[in-house]
Amino acid sequence: MNQPVARLTIAILLTVTAVFAEDKVPLQTKLPTPLFVGTPVPINVPNLEPPHKGKRPDFMVPAGTTNLARGKKVTASDNEPVVGTLDLVTDGDKEGDEGSWVELAPGKQWVQIDLEKEAAIYAIIVWHFHSQARVYRDVVVQISDDPTFSKDVTTIFDNTAGTGKDKAYIETYEGKLIDAKGVKGRYVRLYSNGNTTNKLNHYIEVEVFGKPAA
Amino acid sequence: MANPPPKIRWAIFIALALLALAVRLPQLGERPMHTDESINAYITGRLLAGEKYHYDPQDRHGPVLYLFAKPVVELCGAKTFSGLTEAELRLTPVIIGSATVLMFGAGVEMFGFIPCLIAALLFAVAPLPVYYSRYFIHETLFVAATWGLILSGGRALKSRSILVAALAGFCAALMLAGKETAIIHFFALAVAAVICLWLAKQPEKIPPAKMLLTASISFLAASILLFTWFGQNWSALAELFRAIPHFAERAGGQGHEKPFGYYLSILDPQFLFFIVAATGIYAVICDAVAGTRRAGLLLAIYGVLIFLIYSAIPYKTPWLALNFWLPLALLCGFGVEGVWLQIKAATGRWIAAIAIAAFILVAGKQTKTLAFDRPADERNPLAYAHTTEDILGLPLRIEEICRERQLAQPRIAVVAADAWPLPWYLRTFSQVGYWQPGQETGAADFFITPPEVSGPLAERLGHFRPEFFGARPNVLLILWTPPETLPKHE
Numbered sequence: 001m002n003q004p005v006a007r008l009t010i011a012i013l014l015t016v017t018a019v020f021a022e023d024k025v026p027l028q029t030k031l032p033t034p035l036f037v038g039t040p041v042p043i044n045v046p047n048l049e050p051p052h053k054g055k056r057p058d059f060m061v062p063a064g065t066t067n068l069a070r071g072k073k074v075t076a077s078d079n080e081p082v083v084g085t086l087d088l089v090t091d092g093d094k095e096g097d098e099g100s101w102v103e104l105a106p107g108k109q110w111v112q113i114d115l116e117k118e119a120a121i122y123a124i125i126v127w128h129f130h131s132q133a134r135v136y137r138d139v140v141v142q143i144s145d146d147p148t149f150s151k152d153v154t155t156i157f158d159n160t161a162g163t164g165k166d167k168a169y170i171e172t173y174e175g176k177l178i179d180a181k182g183v184k185g186r187y188v189r190l191y192s193n194g195n196t197t198n199k200l201n202h203y204i205e206v207e208v209f210g211k212p213a214a
Numbered sequence: 215m216a217n218p219p220p221k222i223r224w225a226i227f228i229a230l231a232l233l234a235l236a237v238r239l240p241q242l243g244e245r246p247m248h249t250d251e252s253i254n255a256y257i258t259g260r261l262l263a264g265e266k267y268h269y270d271p272q273d274r275h276g277p278v279l280y281l282f283a284k285p286v287v288e289l290c291g292a293k294t295f296s297g298l299t300e301a302e303l304r305l306t307p308v309i310i311g312s313a314t315v316l317m318f319g320a321g322v323e324m325f326g327f328i329p330c331l332i333a334a335l336l337f338a339v340a341p342l343p344v345y346y347s348r349y350f351i352h353e354t355l356f357v358a359a360t361w362g363l364i365l366s367g368g369r370a371l372k373s374r375s376i377l378v379a380a381l382a383g384f385c386a387a388l389m390l391a392g393k394e395t396a397i398i399h400f401f402a403l404a405v406a407a408v409i410c411l412w413l414a415k416q417p418e419k420i421p422p423a424k425m426l427l428t429a430s431i432s433f434l435a436a437s438i439l440l441f442t443w444f445g446q447n448w449s450a451l452a453e454l455f456r457a458i459p460h461f462a463e464r465a466g467g468q469g470h471e472k473p474f475g476y477y478l479s480i481l482d483p484q485f486l487f488f489i490v491a492a493t494g495i496y497a498v499i500c501d502a503v504a505g506t507r508r509a510g511l512l513l514a515i516y517g518v519l520i521f522l523i524y525s526a527i528p529y530k531t532p533w534l535a536l537n538f539w540l541p542l543a544l545l546c547g548f549g550v551e552g553v554w555l556q557i558k559a560a561t562g563r564w565i566a567a568i569a570i571a572a573f574i575l576v577a578g579k580q581t582k583t584l585a586f587d588r589p590a591d592e593r594n595p596l597a598y599a600h601t602t603e604d605i606l607g608l609p610l611r612i613e614e615i616c617r618e619r620q621l622a623q624p625r626i627a628v629v630a631a632d633a634w635p636l637p638w639y640l641r642t643f644s645q646v647g648y649w650q651p652g653q654e655t656g657a658a659d660f661f662i663t664p665p666e667v668s669g670p671l672a673e674r675l676g677h678f679r680p681e682f683f684g685a686r687p688n689v690l691l692i693l694w695t696p697p698e699t700l701p702k703h704e
Contacts, residue, residue: 133665133690135682161681168682170665170690196604196684197592 026058027065027123027177027209030094056174061122061209068115069188069208076111078104082200086111094205096131096173106199108138112189113206118145121180121210124156126190129202130173136201137161137168138193141178143185154183175205184213217327227319227334234338235312237581238347242308243301245589246601249686251350252635255303258283259295259641267443269450271457276391277440278359279352282306296641300350307354311337311347314358317365321544324368324509328554329494329547335574336543341581342481343543345596346536348585352392353536359388360399361540364516367403368509370429371421379425383432390433391440394457398523399516399537406515410508465527472530477521480535480595486573487546494548510548517541532598592687601635604684608693609639611681612660615695627658629671635685636662661694 074086083103089111093100104111121143128136141157142149157178158164169176188208192201217223247255257274261267261284267277283306290302318334337343347354362385370378389396411420441450482488498510521538524530550570557563590600616624626646628636633648640646649655652669661675665682678694685691 132688134684135690137682168680170682194604196682196690197602197687199603 231316252638328551332547333543383429387436402519494545497552
């Protein structure tokens with residue numbers, strides 16, 4: 001390829017990228033008060049969620065991305081939570097104190113958020129519990145347009161023991177940020193299967209960052 | 215009020231002791247083993263293996279618990295540490311807790327029938343004594359020995375019997391060989407006795423030197439026998455003195471610091487017992503002023519003194535509150551008796567009886583919640599730094615993987631600064647090693663570590679699969695399993 005043609009190709013590529021690329025901005029969320037000094041996670045052990053020092057690195061999302069879950073209706077596999085109510089999952093309160101979380105029955109349970117209309121979802125942050133070091137088991141996050149999650153389901157996170165591709169992680173006040181990669185859907189469902197302190201399932205808050213689908 | 219005839223009295227207290235036993239026995243093995251229980255189990259296991267007891271002044275307390283537990287677990291059929299079960303070990307405090315209830319029958323002459331009846335009833339069903347009577351630690355035995363000292367000491371003073379004085383000395387030795395904190399109780403009892411004798415202004419009540427000498431010799435002889443494990447380990451006596459600076463340091467807190475009022479919240483969050491006990495203190499002061507039944511005053515002074523001393527010490531744990539239950543329960547009994555005697559009308563007595571029954575029922579309901587429904591729940595104030603149920607899954611998971619991979623005798627390396635209670639939960643595996651962080655472990659099929667892993671071990675575990683397990687609230691462990699593709703014993 002001669003030089004003028006190469007220059008022209010690069011110029012065309014850059015122009016196309018600029019046209020199709022959206023402006024990216026750091027994801028903004030207000031973090032709750034830390035309630036314990038986080039248990040350090042292993043250093044240089046690739047099978048575990050790597051630690052980060054200080055603030056979580058910026059996660060870039062398209063400009064105009066907002067938390068679509070705030071105040072939205074929440075349903076669950078356990079309609080009569082042991083403690084709290086399901087609306088706590090999207091009420092905006094991320095503090096770790098008692099009264100901020102909903103406690104679902106032991107074993108595998110799910111909560112589901114109805115975003116009311118289809119949206120392109122870029123990130124989900126989930127706070128299960130952060131007043132002590134805990135690991136929630138078999139965490140799975142899925143997106144679908146089907147409220148029953150029987151078809152067209154996209155799994156964006158899965159750390160199910162033995163089969164999941166994602167890593168187990170220790171809960172902290174920063175919550176678990178999951179890259180949703182712009183998957184489109186109206187409903188978000190989150191599974192868990194007890195934790196390392198007891199068999200119960202807890203949710204303090206779930207934030208779903210995205211933009212309504214065009 | 216006249217005490218019932220001995221036969222009726224003992225029938226009542228035997229019934230209450232059986233009630234206590236019935237309340238304490240169900241689901242005995244279901245609560246996970248607390249770290250302290252697992253350490254005590256390990257020591258019992260060593261005795262089963264034929265080793266002699268060796269007193270360790272670094273917070274292992276004396277030999278009495280193991281002395282009583284060994285024959286009990288042997289009667290249950292246990293022969294080795296790995297063969298022990300939670301229920302077999304906890305049977306010892308259950309039996310002793312129920313025997314403590316029976317001992318209230320021996321306190322009737324000293325304290326009166328109603329106070330002993332109410333105290334026995336509370337001991338039988340109230341949350342704190344029931345919970346810690348199902349816990350394989352020293353407290354229940356210690357309280358039983360304290361009660362034995364008070365009863366035999368009181369009886370020796372009254373009867374001037376040398377034999378009973380020797381029994382009092384023996385009970386004091388059991389206390390010391392149960393927990394070194396017995397010194398606090400000896401001090402409080404001595405102060406209370408001196409005050410009562412001074413108030414009595416009756417020099418003839420002071421026990422003769424012969425009795426004091428007998429009790430002292432009995433105390434010393436029994437203490438030496440117990441701490442030296444019947445003459446097999448004489449260095450224990452020097453170790454006992456070395457324990458003093460250690461316990462003085464420990465009293466500073468060592469991570470267990472709590473505010474002065476901590477025991478109030480543990481003993482009686484609703485202040486129901488305290489109100490009744492306050493009435494009891496008023497009643498025993500009135501009795502003492504009138505020159506009758508000074509034993510109640512001694513008990514009140516002793517109770518208040520140990521409460522203040524333990525509350526002033528920064529180091530606090532909920533099971534230490536069991537020490538206050540003996541005086542608290544009896545003072546509640548004095549309170550109930552005082553109110554009962556004030557009520558003359560039959561209707562009023564019926565109302566009082568119904569109120570007492572309701573009081574006991576409320577205590578019983580709390581017991582159900584704390585000792586049976588949520589015995590290891592972190593929201594249970596009695597389940598202090600308790601092992602979580604989650605850890606029960608760890609040995610099961612290892613067994614499951616071993617079955618999948620046909621590993622008959624897995625080698626397990628535990629690398630942790632504080633591995634307890636893992637030795638209990640891994641007791642059925644024959645090849646388990648424990649290392650401190652930074653030590654070289656050698657080859658293993660499984661590793662167990664806390665989340666803080668660094669250095670060569672972290673590199674070595676790079677291709678292992680991690681699974682989290684909770685040991686206690688805020689304390690996590692990781693079970694590291696090699697990938698299935700690795701050859702066995704790699």
